[in-house]
Amino acid sequence: MMAKVGAKSTHTKIKGLTRREFVGTVGTAGAVAAGAAVAGFPAIVQAADPVRSVGLGVSIINEIQGRASKDLGFPVRGQALGYGAMFGKMLNQNDQYEVAEGYYNDFDVMVPAKVWQPIDTKRIKEWDKVTDLAKTGKLTPESNEGQGDAPFRHLWVDASGNRVRGPSRYITALPGWHNADSLGYNPDETGRKIESWAELFSPDFKGKVALLNVPQIGVMDAAMGVEALGLMKFGDKGNMTKKEIDFLIDFLIKKKQEGHFRAFWETFGQSVNLMVSGEVVLESMWSPAVTAIKAEGVKCIYAFLKEGMRGWHGCLSISAKTTGKRLDQAYEYINWWLSGWPGAFVARQGYYMSVPENVKKHLEPAEWDYWYEGKPAAKELPDPFGTIIVPKGEIRDGGSYWNRFKNIAVWNSLMNENDYLVKRWTEFLNA
Amino acid sequence: MQQPAPTQHSGLIGIQPVPSGAIEAARKIRREAGFPVGWLITPAALWLLIFLVVPLLSIITFSFWTSTGSGMTPDLTLQYYGDYFYNEGFFEAEHRNYLKPSVFIRTLGSTFYFTIVVMALCLLLGYPIAYFLAMQVQSFKWQLALFLVCMVPFWTSYLIRAVAWMPMLGRRGLLNKFLLSIDVIDKPVTFLLYSEFSYTMALVQLYVVLCVGPIFFSLAKIDNAILEAARDMGATPLQIFREIIGPLSLPGVAIGMIFIFVMIMGEFATAVVVYGGKTSTTGTVILNYYAIANYPFAAVNALMLMLSMMIGVVIILKLVDIRKEL
Numbered sequence: 001m002m003a004k005v006g007a008k009s010t011h012t013k014i015k016g017l018t019r020r021e022f023v024g025t026v027g028t029a030g031a032v033a034a035g036a037a038v039a040g041f042p043a044i045v046q047a048a049d050p051v052r053s054v055g056l057g058v059s060i061i062n063e064i065q066g067r068a069s070k071d072l073g074f075p076v077r078g079q080a081l082g083y084g085a086m087f088g089k090m091l092n093q094n095d096q097y098e099v100a101e102g103y104y105n106d107f108d109v110m111v112p113a114k115v116w117q118p119i120d121t122k123r124i125k126e127w128d129k130v131t132d133l134a135k136t137g138k139l140t141p142e143s144n145e146g147q148g149d150a151p152f153r154h155l156w157v158d159a160s161g162n163r164v165r166g167p168s169r170y171i172t173a174l175p176g177w178h179n180a181d182s183l184g185y186n187p188d189e190t191g192r193k194i195e196s197w198a199e200l201f202s203p204d205f206k207g208k209v210a211l212l213n214v215p216q217i218g219v220m221d222a223a224m225g226v227e228a229l230g231l232m233k234f235g236d237k238g239n240m241t242k243k244e245i246d247f248l249i250d251f252l253i254k255k256k257q258e259g260h261f262r263a264f265w266e267t268f269g270q271s272v273n274l275m276v277s278g279e280v281v282l283e284s285m286w287s288p289a290v291t292a293i294k295a296e297g298v299k300c301i302y303a304f305l306k307e308g309m310r311g312w313h314g315c316l317s318i319s320a321k322t323t324g325k326r327l328d329q330a331y332e333y334i335n336w337w338l339s340g341w342p343g344a345f346v347a348r349q350g351y352y353m354s355v356p357e358n359v360k361k362h363l364e365p366a367e368w369d370y371w372y373e374g375k376p377a378a379k380e381l382p383d384p385f386g387t388i389i390v391p392k393g394e395i396r397d398g399g400s401y402w403n404r405f406k407n408i409a410v411w412n413s414l415m416n417e418n419d420y421l422v423k424r425w426t427e428f429l430n431a
Numbered sequence: 432m433q434q435p436a437p438t439q440h441s442g443l444i445g446i447q448p449v450p451s452g453a454i455e456a457a458r459k460i461r462r463e464a465g466f467p468v469g470w471l472i473t474p475a476a477l478w479l480l481i482f483l484v485v486p487l488l489s490i491i492t493f494s495f496w497t498s499t500g501s502g503m504t505p506d507l508t509l510q511y512y513g514d515y516f517y518n519e520g521f522f523e524a525e526h527r528n529y530l531k532p533s534v535f536i537r538t539l540g541s542t543f544y545f546t547i548v549v550m551a552l553c554l555l556l557g558y559p560i561a562y563f564l565a566m567q568v569q570s571f572k573w574q575l576a577l578f579l580v581c582m583v584p585f586w587t588s589y590l591i592r593a594v595a596w597m598p599m600l601g602r603r604g605l606l607n608k609f610l611l612s613i614d615v616i617d618k619p620v621t622f623l624l625y626s627e628f629s630y631t632m633a634l635v636q637l638y639v640v641l642c643v644g645p646i647f648f649s650l651a652k653i654d655n656a657i658l659e660a661a662r663d664m665g666a667t668p669l670q671i672f673r674e675i676i677g678p679l680s681l682p683g684v685a686i687g688m689i690f691i692f693v694m695i696m697g698e699f700a701t702a703v704v705v706y707g708g709k710t711s712t713t714g715t716v717i718l719n720y721y722a723i724a725n726y727p728f729a730a731v732n733a734l735m736l737m738l739s740m741m742i743g744v745v746i747i748l749k750l751v752d753i754r755k756e757l
């Protein structure tokens with residue numbers, strides 16, 4: 001999960017105003033003086049009323065909200081925050097945004113708090129095109145639903161926002177970008193293919209391993225490793241008992257004292273630096289970090305692990321405080337996310353979108369084949385900003401989108417024993 | 432400690448002793464002028480009240496509230512103070528937590544330990560720098576120039592200074608390359624980065640300048656005439672330092688140490704960058720609990736941190752009576 005990308009908050013600036021928007025903005029000032037002018041330019045009022053959206057640097061990127069503003073004719077202002085700040089803002093300041101670009105694993109907190117309003121799927125034009133991954137948990141009929149906060153467990157609500165077993169007309173949030181996280185490694189340094197989470201604790205890599213320092217997520221990667229080693233079988237890795245947490249943390253403490261871990265990273269940039277500088281050879285990682293490392297000329301593979309991957313799923317919700325025209329605009333914006341263009345944008349960073357059908361229309365065939373179908377790149381392929389990051393002939397580990405999401409072992413989750421987990425994690429860090 | 436004899440020349444404290452009658456007169460004049468000092472401090476007082484006192488009071492209040500998992504409700508409880516101090520199984524002989532202080536107290540303890548170590552190193556390194564600037568460099572121009580050089584690290588952001596250690600100390604860093612090239616080692620050493628060593632060193636490098644400034648100023652205020660007199664009377668350099676320079680520079684030392692103490696106790700970013708997040712400070716604990724919306728417990732941690740800072744500052748002030756020394 002892309003937590004804590006961009007510790008600094010950045011307001012999306014909308015570059016290159018179109019002539020129409022420019023006229024609109026200037027016109028607003030004039031409109032105050034001469035009320036009669038308003039009638040002639042209905043777009044003016046829209047331009048003054050932006051949709052404010054908060055999220056992580058995964059979905060809040062100047063290019064994305066800038067394009068949305070252009071396509072929709074009203075400004076969309078994105079604010080990218082670090083994970084903790086995003087969480088706090090979504091929960092405590094729902095009058096400060098219209099759209100929340102959040103993650104289903106926070107919904108045990110967000111949904112009962114009623115900070116968002118139920119989204120009416122009747123107002124989502126392409127709801128039918130959204131795949132079953134978020135609706136039923138099965139992207140394909142033979143898929144494994146996975147433990148933990150899978151989107152389908154948090155999706156369905158009734159008209160007043162209370163959870164129901166789906167499907168229903170109302171949802172908590174519109175499914176968006178997602179991925180299956182795994183371990184990244186430098187094949188030159190490991191000397192072998194990494195195919196199991198157990199390798200995270202292999203003595204061969206002692207002192208050259210890094211783990212993500214977000215307790216809720218780091219602990220799951222560790223649990224995958226411990227389970228793969230056969231040391232323990234977890235009832236539900238997405239909701240561990242105190243006993244399971246104790247066993248896991250005691251094991252981690254032992255490993256830490258042996259000097260197994262080189263570092264614990266918190267931001268995307270750190271994970272890139274660790275691998276590029278040769279400090280670590282194997283670490284828990286997010287997909288765009290792999291492309292960033294490769295861009296630095298260091299070999300890096302995003303492993304496809306036989307025990308399954310750790311999934312996460314981003315989504316779009318609307319604040320409970322949003323009404324009237326702004327509500328309409330918020331619906332327009334979240335509908336826009338299904339248009340295919342944003343999905344194509346995030347695809348070039350290695351993420352998937354809930355409407356692959358629409359994304360396909362906005363990707364070149366070679367891009368579609370590489371990113372979604374898992375075929376060798378027919379030619380050099382760029383990242384969203386135009387830098388070539390995929391050489392011709394390269395193939396994505398783990399095969400196609402459908403193959404990767406067939407076997408999600410566990411989804412990013414918020415456990416009932418979260419407080420206890422954070423306490424024991426603190427102990428682990430201090431050991 | 433020995434007090435310098437009352438002096439009749441200017442320079443030591445900056446002013447000559449004035450007959451008490453004159454002081455009274457001066458006070459009267461100032462009062463009669465009716466300078467609206469009260470109004471002048473109002474903006475600052477309001478500012479502090481709104482942005483410091485009120486938030487502080489709310490932190491204290493919140494620490495007694497109950498977390499709901501997504502926020503808090505004003506149901507008063509001491510639970511979070513209990514969680515802070517008390518570990519499950521503290522009194523049970525069989526338990527692994529038997530008579531073991533809670534992880535939060537241990538975190539505060541290790542934060543405190545690092546702070547003390549870094550303070551000591553900063554003093555050891557910073558004092559000679561300040562001494563050199565104040566005592567050895569004769570021309571004022573050079574003093575100022577060199578003092579500004581000391582401030583150069585502040586021209587870049589704090590984080591850049593911390594991150595810059597990576598290409599220096601890493602496995603493939605400059606230092607390892609150099610040691611390899613002169614055959615001191617045959618494979619890169621790893622203790623240079625992401626270790627207690629790198630953490631301590633980076634903290635010292637980041638904060639040492641904070642004590643150079645105050646020490647420099649208190650050393651610069653020492654009147655040369657006293658030192659000359661001491662030399663004339665046959666005092667050895669060590670005696671001069673022990674009897675005159677040392678005591679007179681103590682206020683600067685104390686102020687510098689307070690700066691460093693307060694900064695490092697609240698530290699959380701450096702541990703991530705140069706220690707690879709392999710330790711946690713009370714600052715990171717607060718962040719972690721804030722991130723899971725357990726605000727009351729974050730508040731308890733914040734208050735304990737503040738309390739320990741206050742105790743630390745009081746101890747430093749007890750050791751050195753700044754008012755008297757100034």
